[in-house]
Amino acid sequence: MKAWKCTVCNYVHEGEFPPEKCPVCGADKSKFVEIQPSDEPDKSKPETAGSAISEPEKTETPAPQSLYQKITDLMIRHHAHPILVHTPNGILPIAAVLFVIAWLFDATLPAKAAAVNLVFVVLALPLVVYTGVLEWQRKYNQADTLLFRIKILAATLTCASCLISLIWFLVNPAVLSTSLAWIFILINLIMLASAGIAGYIGGKLVFKD
Known part of the structure; x- marks a missing residue:
């Protein structure tokens, strides 16, 4: 059974196809995306010595938020x-x-x-x-x-x-x-x-x- 999530209100629908209209917010079926099952690592293959050593990931430092952005984020979160x-x-x-x-x-x-x-x-x-x-x-x-x-x-x-x-x-x-x-x-x-x-x-x- 497939699961579909409305990208507008996060309503989850279970079925082979997304609904024609979201029963919660009324969004069109085009706003639905299929929820994919989480990819689990394949444990059947033994790890090689090279694969065991992972390179440090390069992460970009996010730009600092302004006071207004912090306040609005808190308003949404809470x-x-x-x-x-x-x-x-x-x-x-x-x-x-x-x-x-x-x-x-x-x-x-x-x-x-x-x-x-x-x-x-x-x-x-x-x-x-x-x-x-x-x-x-x-x-x-x-x-x-x-x-x-x-x-x-x-x-x-x-x-x-x-x-x-x-x-x-x-x-x-x-x-x-x-x-x-x-x-x-x-x-x-x-x-x-x-x-x-x-x-x-x-x-x-x-x-x-």
């Missing part, structure tokens, strides 16, 4: 993006629920609490987006598949709706008492749904599910 994305994915549902409560019961305190939550999300978003782009470039080779397009679109909608919601509330704290309150709530629901979609796709890529 999964900075999956860790940081817990901030918006954990806080945004709370903010959306608080805004809905404030709208239904005409209460100001839940709305203020929701706005404070959004402030922390907005502060975290630049680093979340940066590590996400970095991981897409370095780990997934900037794969241009439908799955990554949806994830990027969902992340963009999340950022945009979060900023619109926070700025709107700061400009008009009584927005939930106006006739435009339903639009404000709709923006928050779009924000919540987009964050959920981006998180779902991210989990699919991480766990190869």
Whole structure:
């Protein structure tokens, strides 16, 4: 049985031929490479005196990395993006629920609490987006598949709706008492749904599910 590895997300498929499309990241079959079994040394042939003496290998000294390269390498190695994305994915549902409560019961305190939550999300978003782009470039080779397009679109909608919601509330704290309150709530629901979609796709890529 042959084994094939997706060069985009490292998904491994077993079969005579690679799949038409990667079930994890959606990459085309051309992105699959066959995994070759490791070559074991042939122990049946006795070693000659000449072969026992190995010449020292010539290795090139790698160029020293800059501080920026070291930091980005650490971010990729220690999964900075999956860790940081817990901030918006954990806080945004709370903010959306608080805004809905404030709208239904005409209460100001839940709305203020929701706005404070959004402030922390907005502060975290630049680093979340940066590590996400970095991981897409370095780990997934900037794969241009439908799955990554949806994830990027969902992340963009999340950022945009979060900023619109926070700025709107700061400009008009009584927005939930106006006739435009339903639009404000709709923006928050779009924000919540987009964050959920981006998180779902991210989990699919991480766990190869």
